[in-house]
Amino acid sequence: xxxxxSSEARLDxxxxxxxxxxxxxxxxxxxxxxxxxxxxxxxVALGLANAAFVSTPAAVAQSLWDLFKDGEILxxxxxxxxxIVIAFALSVVLGIGSAVVLDRNDWLNRIxxxxxxxxxxxxxxxxxxxxxxxxxxxxxxxxxxxxxxGYFIMLLSTLGGLKNVDRDLLLMARLFGASELRLFRxxxxxxxxxxxxxxxxxxxxxxxxxxxxxxxxxxxxxxGVLLQSFSGRFDVAGVLALILIVALLVMALTSLxxxxxxxxxxxxxxxxxVPG
Amino acid sequence: MARxxxxxxxxxxxxxxxxxxxxxxxxxxxxxxxxxxxxRRGEFVALIGASxxxxxxxxxxxxxxxPAAAGTVTIAGTPPAAGRRDICYVLARDALLPWRTVxxxxxxxxxxxxxxxxERARRAASYVDRVGLAxxxxxxxxxxxxxxxxxxxxxRAFAVGRxxxxxxxxxxxxxxxxxxxxxxxxxxxxxxxxxxxVFVTHDIGEAITLADRVLVMxxxxxxxxxxxxxxxxxxxxxxxxxxxxxxxxxxxxxxTSLKASAQ
Numbered sequence: 001x002x003x004x005x006s007s008e009a010r011l012d013x014x015x016x017x018x019x020x021x022x023x024x025x026x027x028x029x030x031x032x033x034x035x036x037x038x039x040x041x042x043x044v045a046l047g048l049a050n051a052a053f054v055s056t057p058a059a060v061a062q063s064l065w066d067l068f069k070d071g072e073i074l075x076x077x078x079x080x081x082x083x084i085v086i087a088f089a090l091s092v093v094l095g096i097g098s099a100v101v102l103d104r105n106d107w108l109n110r111i112x113x114x115x116x117x118x119x120x121x122x123x124x125x126x127x128x129x130x131x132x133x134x135x136x137x138x139x140x141x142x143x144x145x146x147x148x149x150g151y152f153i154m155l156l157s158t159l160g161g162l163k164n165v166d167r168d169l170l171l172m173a174r175l176f177g178a179s180e181l182r183l184f185r186x187x188x189x190x191x192x193x194x195x196x197x198x199x200x201x202x203x204x205x206x207x208x209x210x211x212x213x214x215x216x217x218x219x220x221x222x223x224g225v226l227l228q229s230f231s232g233r234f235d236v237a238g239v240l241a242l243i244l245i246v247a248l249l250v251m252a253l254t255s256l257x258x259x260x261x262x263x264x265x266x267x268x269x270x271x272x273x274v275p276g
Numbered sequence: 277m278a279r280x281x282x283x284x285x286x287x288x289x290x291x292x293x294x295x296x297x298x299x300x301x302x303x304x305x306x307x308x309x310x311x312x313x314x315x316r317r318g319e320f321v322a323l324i325g326a327s328x329x330x331x332x333x334x335x336x337x338x339x340x341x342x343p344a345a346a347g348t349v350t351i352a353g354t355p356p357a358a359g360r361r362d363i364c365y366v367l368a369r370d371a372l373l374p375w376r377t378v379x380x381x382x383x384x385x386x387x388x389x390x391x392x393x394x395e396r397a398r399r400a401a402s403y404v405d406r407v408g409l410a411x412x413x414x415x416x417x418x419x420x421x422x423x424x425x426x427x428x429x430x431x432r433a434f435a436v437g438r439x440x441x442x443x444x445x446x447x448x449x450x451x452x453x454x455x456x457x458x459x460x461x462x463x464x465x466x467x468x469x470x471x472x473x474v475f476v477t478h479d480i481g482e483a484i485t486l487a488d489r490v491l492v493m494x495x496x497x498x499x500x501x502x503x504x505x506x507x508x509x510x511x512x513x514x515x516x517x518x519x520x521x522x523x524x525x526x527x528x529x530x531x532t533s534l535k536a537s538a539q
Contacts, residue, residue, distance in 0.1 A: 166371075168367055168369050168371040169371050169373060171367065171371070172365075172367060172371035173384075173388065174358065174359060175339070175358060175359060175363075175364070175365045176359075176364075176384070176385045176388040176389070176436070177359045177361060177388045177389065178359075178388050182388070186373070186384070187373070190373070190375045193375075265375075266416075267374055267375040267376075267416040267418065268374065268375075268418065
């Protein structure tokens with residue numbers, strides 16, 4: 001009664017404070033970016049850094065413009081995005097699927113877990129040339145490389161969430177008469193969801209790294225191919241512009257996931273700021 | 277060793293019959309042996325004893341969670357089984373689903389009992405109201421105090437309307453003030469349900485406040501060594517009992533018995 005009223009009041013004021021803070025945080029971020037760009041541009045202008053090695057913000061912006069103005073980059077960008085999307089989707093579906101199977105089947109889990117650890121410990125990037133040898137120069141080899149990174153992240157983060165499910169919640173649901181299917185739907189899966197979301201974001205980052213690096217090893221098309229040719233020509237601004245594109249792409253997709261996460265996991269927000 | 281109730285209670289049918297129960301957990305030394313308990317329909321029985329005396333184990337046998345190594349256990353004439361539709365088990369921890377609101381949690385038990393959506397919402401709202409949480413129905417458990425969470429757990433339990441309630445120290449994590457409030461709410465819910473309750477606790481005051489009979493269990497796991505009939509009038513108020521001389525007599529009597537059982 002009073003305990004709720006007061007905590008609700010506290011939450012309201014906290015939310016208002018957050019709202020007020022977000023505008024100033026946004027301004028501070030813009031300022032931070034401006035300072036970094038100014039130092040970079042200034043260091044080159046004052047002769048403290050060599051533009052041939054570090055380029056300049058203005059040159060990177062120019063390169064970005066050049067890449068997009070006549071649509072020259074689009075086939076490469078499209079190829080890379082396609083590889084990332086396929087590898088990500090496969091990692092998510094198969095990673096979560098395998099985690100569910102391994103969680104429900106302890107016998108199988110005990111047999112395969114050392115092999116999973118061993119495979120996950122391999123530097124998959126170093127397998128890149130082999131993947132190209134096995135799966136060709138097209139997108140398949142990049143999807144495999146990206147998937148080999150993303151699958152394990154998805155598998156392990158989902159399995160971790162499923163394994164540490166609160167036993168009391170399972171017992172409660174079982175005693176009320178829940179079937180195994182309902183235990184999964186009502187308790188195990190929602191319990192694992194925060195871990196799954198953490199895994200999704202990491203998986204996306206690793207899938208995009210895998211795709212681009214795979215293209216850098218050998219490909220017909222893709223941002224990695226452009227990266228190779230720019231660095232071969234010592235076009236530092238071009239390399240930085242391409243890396244910026246990948247970063248912005250991943251950030252955009254990540255914030256999309258954040259949006260979904262906030263809606264699905266709104267029950268867990270602020271769980272620490274109410275005492276008792 | 278449990279003595280059955282007096283003449284008035286003797287007319288009521290037996291709801292739980294435990295005869296010569298032994299529990300071993302597969303080990304040579306038994307956790308419980310030679311336990312006899314009779315609980316009549318509609319009775320509120322508290323099991324009290326030193327920690328490690330097997331009171332929760334006895335409750336778990338009745339709930340069908342732990343198998344009996346010897347002896348017989350019957351509930352309403354049939355053997356125990358986990359997930360029976362006439363039993364509700366209230367755990368020591370509230371076991372609320374963190375991703376469901378207060379209403380959603382109270383509805384969950386009804387959902388698993390196969391109650392339709394409208395009836396579910398109606399019943400859940402009424403029980404949330406009865407435990408005084410109408411204003412908090414849309415809050416998630418992370419926003420609730422421990423006492424409020426336990427009230428949601430009680431509402432969820434009584435909303436499904438089972439005939440036997442097994443409770444394993446549901447209030448042990450609460451401060452003594454909050455406990456008194458919860459005792460009154462539990463008594464209110466129970467009195468209108470007329471269900472049978474077996475309530476495990478290590479709190480003497482709680483046992484006397486709530487129960488018709490307090491069964492003191494021996495420390496060695498050899499069953500019930502004493503029985504205190506709590507002849508306090510109902511409906512009871514946990515707070516008013518604090519000033520009741522007879523309550524304190526019963527408290528002393530139980531205390532002495534519990535102390536003797538621990539020797």
